[in-house]
Amino acid sequence: MSNKQRLVLSIIDFLNQSIEDGTVKQDDQESLEVAIQCIGEAFAVDPSDSAQREKLSIQPATLQNVFDVVLKTREKVGAGSAAAAPPTPAAPAAPTAEDKANAEKLKAEGNAKMSAKQYSEAIDAYTKAIALDPTNAVYYSNRAAAYSSKEQHSEATLDAQKAIEVDPNFVKAYHRLGHAQYCLGDYNEAAAAFRRGVELDPSNASLKSGLKNAEARIAPEDDLSSSLSEPEASGGNADAAGAGLGGMADMLRNLGGGGGGGMPDLANLMNNPMMMQMAQQMMGNGGLDRVMQNPALANMMNRVQQGGGMPSMAELMADPTMRDMAQQFGAGGAP
Known part of the structure; x- marks a missing residue:
């Protein structure tokens, strides 16, 4: 000291x-x-x-x-001279034929341990195989499967990503990656991994099933946010209008329930960030004024004030102004 x-x-x-x-x-x-x-x-x-x-x-x-x-x-x-410069690390030597043969034996040992549900021992065997031959994507992918079997999905994600780095065309690694991210609750990333795998192997049933399951778990708000953030040409055709009506109707049902074609709960609508964003857009470009001046909507509101009940979704969508709004939201354009 x-x-x-x-x-x-x-x-x-x-x-x-x-x-x-x-x-x-x-x-x-x-x-x-x-x-x-x-x-x-x-x-x-x-x-x-x-x-x-x-x-x-x-x-x-x-x-x-x-x-x-x-x-x-x-x-x-002479500071900074070649003699004083730190040596450049040598590139790792390529595995020899003997290294590869021994690595394959270790892989077989790891596979046997996986069959026996001895996952820690399998991980150890795959790790030794990787040390002998780090250029083989299969070893990383197999170790990812072993980690997932132990519910260590973060480690599995890293190994699956390394397998893809070693061999971007190794389809099974995309399944390992998608599975691990799905188990971690990252459904968007899981869907992306499965989707990349399907692009490489369109006939792979496991990848397609994983993609379907991941997409089913993605929150509806995520889909809506994505559609609003990606501008598209509306074109004003019937297909775009249909997409708009269906998209807005689905959104309102998701926000407030609105079972049986009725209106969703107003409190839920006003507490939803996406609806507040839409309202701000409408106020910014005069859309709200156009809606408030709509005679059909005014009649509906008068009916509500007189105890006639809220208008149904079908009744709202029958109005041209509301249809136009729905088309713009569904097509991804600002109202």
Whole structure:
């Protein structure tokens, strides 16, 4: 500890000297004095203790002197020269034929352990195979399966991603990745992994099933948000209008229930961020004014005030203005 304490005492002396000679601005001196005290306490160095100072001091040298000597020495030997540059790490050697053969034996051992549900032992075998031949995507993919079997899905995700990095066309790795991310509850990423696998192997039933399951778990708000964030040309045709009506109707049902074609719960609608975003868009471009001036909507509201009940979804969608709004929302355009 004494050498470290010598260094600490030299630092404290340097900082005190900087305060005395005006190197440190007046406004910063108090903070520096507190720092000096904390440094001394942390290393049990008391610069006011003459006995300790006699033992630890490097005088007549100072920290500044030592630093200057180091810089001058460095300049003399040529700092940054090729001789002083750190050696470039050598590229890992390619596995030999013997390495690959032994790695295959370890893979077979790992597969046997997987069949026996000895997952930790399987992981150990696959890890040894990877050490011998890190260029084989199968070993990472198999270890990902073993990790998933132990419910260690984060580790499985990393291995599946490494397998894809080694061999982007190794289809099974996409299934491992999608499964692990699905188990972690990241359904968007799971769907993306399954989808990439299906693109490589369109006939793979497991990948298609995984994709279907992942897409089914994606929240409806995510789908709606995606459609609103991707501008599309509406074209005003019947297909676009149909998509708009269906999309808005589904959205309202999701937001408020609205069973039997009725209106959704108003509190749920106003608490939904997506509906608030739509309302702000309508207010910004005059859409709300057009809706409020709509005679058909005014008649519906008068009926409600007189106790006639809320209008149904079918009744709302029969109005051209509401149909136009629905078309714009469903097609991804701002109202």
